[in-house]
Amino acid sequence: MRVSIFGTGYVGLVTGACFAEVGNDVICVDVNADKIEQLNRGEMPIYEPGLESMVARNRAEGRLQFTTDAQAAVQHGEFQFIAVGTPPDEDGSADLRHVLSVADTIATWMDDERVIVDKSTVPVGTADRVREAVGRRLHERGARVPYAVVSNPEFLKEGAAIDDFMKPERVIVGCDDAVAREKLHSLYAPFNRNHDRLISMDVRSAELTKYAANAMLATKISFMNELANIADRVGADIERVRIGIGADPRIGYHFIYPGAGYGGSCFPKDVQALARTAHDVDYVPQLLQAVEEVNDRQKHYLFNRLREHFGGDLAGRRFALWGLAFKPNTDDMREAASRRLMESLWEAGAAVQAFDPKAMDEARRLYGDRPGFTLCDSPEAALEGCDALVILTEWNQFRSPDFDLIRARLNEPVIVDGRNLYDPAVLAGLGFHYYAIGRPPVV
Numbered sequence: 001m002r003v004s005i006f007g008t009g010y011v012g013l014v015t016g017a018c019f020a021e022v023g024n025d026v027i028c029v030d031v032n033a034d035k036i037e038q039l040n041r042g043e044m045p046i047y048e049p050g051l052e053s054m055v056a057r058n059r060a061e062g063r064l065q066f067t068t069d070a071q072a073a074v075q076h077g078e079f080q081f082i083a084v085g086t087p088p089d090e091d092g093s094a095d096l097r098h099v100l101s102v103a104d105t106i107a108t109w110m111d112d113e114r115v116i117v118d119k120s121t122v123p124v125g126t127a128d129r130v131r132e133a134v135g136r137r138l139h140e141r142g143a144r145v146p147y148a149v150v151s152n153p154e155f156l157k158e159g160a161a162i163d164d165f166m167k168p169e170r171v172i173v174g175c176d177d178a179v180a181r182e183k184l185h186s187l188y189a190p191f192n193r194n195h196d197r198l199i200s201m202d203v204r205s206a207e208l209t210k211y212a213a214n215a216m217l218a219t220k221i222s223f224m225n226e227l228a229n230i231a232d233r234v235g236a237d238i239e240r241v242r243i244g245i246g247a248d249p250r251i252g253y254h255f256i257y258p259g260a261g262y263g264g265s266c267f268p269k270d271v272q273a274l275a276r277t278a279h280d281v282d283y284v285p286q287l288l289q290a291v292e293e294v295n296d297r298q299k300h301y302l303f304n305r306l307r308e309h310f311g312g313d314l315a316g317r318r319f320a321l322w323g324l325a326f327k328p329n330t331d332d333m334r335e336a337a338s339r340r341l342m343e344s345l346w347e348a349g350a351a352v353q354a355f356d357p358k359a360m361d362e363a364r365r366l367y368g369d370r371p372g373f374t375l376c377d378s379p380e381a382a383l384e385g386c387d388a389l390v391i392l393t394e395w396n397q398f399r400s401p402d403f404d405l406i407r408a409r410l411n412e413p414v415i416v417d418g419r420n421l422y423d424p425a426v427l428a429g430l431g432f433h434y435y436a437i438g439r440p441p442v443v
C-alpha cells in the first residue's frame with residue numbers, strides 16, 4: 001500500500017520505517033529541511049534502538065523515501081498520516097497548529113480519495129476540526145474529493161519504539177466510516193497476525209484513550225512518589241513497600257517505581273492537556289491536578305537532598321551527573337528531570353559535569369555554551385573533582401559501577417540516586433553517604 005507520513009520525529013519516523021519494513025511504499029515528509037537532508041544522507045536525527053538499520057534497509061530496497069515536497073507526499077499515499085508535534089500551548093492545552101496546517105496541506109494537493117489518519121496525540125474533537133479544515137480547503141478549491149478522517153493514536157515507547165510498533169499490544173482505530181476502518185485493518189494486518197490487536201471505536205473515544213493511558217501511567221508514578229515522600233518521613237523503605245504492593249495482581253509490579261519525577265515529551269504535556277480539556281467542559285480534574293503538582297515537587301527532590309547534605313549552600317560546588325535523557329535507551333531530553341536539576345544547580349552557583357550514553361548531542365544543543373556545564377566522555381571522567389555523584393537515568397551501564405573508583409575520584413563520597421539503583425546497606429558499607437528516593441539512609 002502507499003503511505004505518506006507527515007512529521008519525521010520519534011513517531012513519524014518509526015511509523016514510516018515499520019510500514020516500509022512490511023512491504024508498503026512509504027514517503028515521509030517534514031518541514032525541517034535539515035532533518036530530511038540528514039535522513040537522505042543515511043543519518044538518524046534521533047537515537048532509537050534498531051531504527052538506523054531498518055531505515056537503511058528499506059531505503060536501499062526503495063520502499064522508504066524522505067522529502068520536504070508535501071505535494072508529492074499527498075499525491076503518493078492513499079493513507080495520509082499526521083504525526084507532527086502537539087506541544088503544550090501557554091494554557092496547557094495541546095497546540096494544534098501543526099496538525100491543522102498538515103490538514104490544510106493535504107486538502108490543498110489531494111486529487112483522489114484519501115484516508116487521513118491522525119497519529120499525533122490530540123484532544124477530543126480534533127478529528128472533527130481536521131475534517132472541517134480539509135472540507136473548507138477543498139471547497140475553496142472547488143474540488144470534490146472523498147476523504148475520511150481516522151484517529152489512530154500511537155502508544156510506542158521511546159527506547160523500545162520499533163518493537164512496540166512491530167508487535168503492538170493494541171492498535172486503536174477510531175473511525176465512523178466502515179470503509180476507512182477496513183482499509184486501516186488491512187494496513188495493520190501484518191502487525192496483527194498472532195491475534196487480533198485492533199480495537200475499533202468511535203473517534204472521540206479513540207482520542208480520549210490516548211490521554212487516558214498516559215494520565216494513568218503518570219498517576220502511577222506520582223502515587224509512588226507521594227508514597228516515597230511519606231516513607232522518607234516515617235522511616236520506611238519505599239522499595240520494600242513497592243515489592244509488597246506489587247505482589248497483589250490487582251496492583252502488579254509494572255510502572256510503580258519512585259523516582260525524580262516523570263519527564264519526556266508525553267506525560268507532562270498530556271496530563272496538562274487532559275486537565276485543560278476537563279476545565280473546558282466545566283469539570284475540575286482534581287486527581288490530574290494533583291498528579292502534576294506531585295510531579296513538579298518531585299523534580300526538586302534531588303536538589304533538596306544535595307542542598308541539605310552540603311549545609312544549605314551549593315555555590316562553588318561541582319556535581320557529576322550520570323544520565324541526561326528522560327529515560328534509558330533514548331536521546332530525548334524533553335522535560336527530563338536532569339534539566340530541572342541542572343537549572344537549579346546553576347541558579348545556586350554550582351557547576352555540572354555530565355555524561356549520558358546517547359543524549360550528549362542533545363545536551364550540547366540545549367546547553368552547549370552554558371557556563372558551569374561540561375560534558376564528559378565517560379561516566380568516570382565526569383566524577384573528577386566533583387563533590388557528589390547524582391544518578392538521573394537508569395542506563396544499564398550505571399547499574400553496577402566500580403564504587404572504589406567513584407569514591408577515589410569524588411572529593412566526597414556522596415551519591416544521590418534518583419533511580420534507586422543501589423543497595424543502601426552495601427553503599428554504606430563502602431563508606432558512601434548514599435541518598436535514594438524514599439529509602440532511609442543507612443549509617
Ligand code: NAD
Pocket residue numbers: 006007008009010011012029030031032035083084085086098101102119120121122154155156157158265266
Ligand atoms: P517530534 O517533535 O519528534 O516530531 C515532530 C515532527 O513533525 C518534527 O520533525 C517537525 O519538524 C515535523 N513537522 C511539524 N510541522 C510539520 C508539517 N506541517 N509538515 C510536516 N512535518 C511537520 O514529535 P514526536 O515525539 O514524534 O511526537 C509526534 C506526536 O506523537 C505528538 O502528538 C506526540 O504527543 C505523539 N506521541 C509521541 C510519542 C513519543 O514517545 N515521542 C509516543 C506516542 C505519541
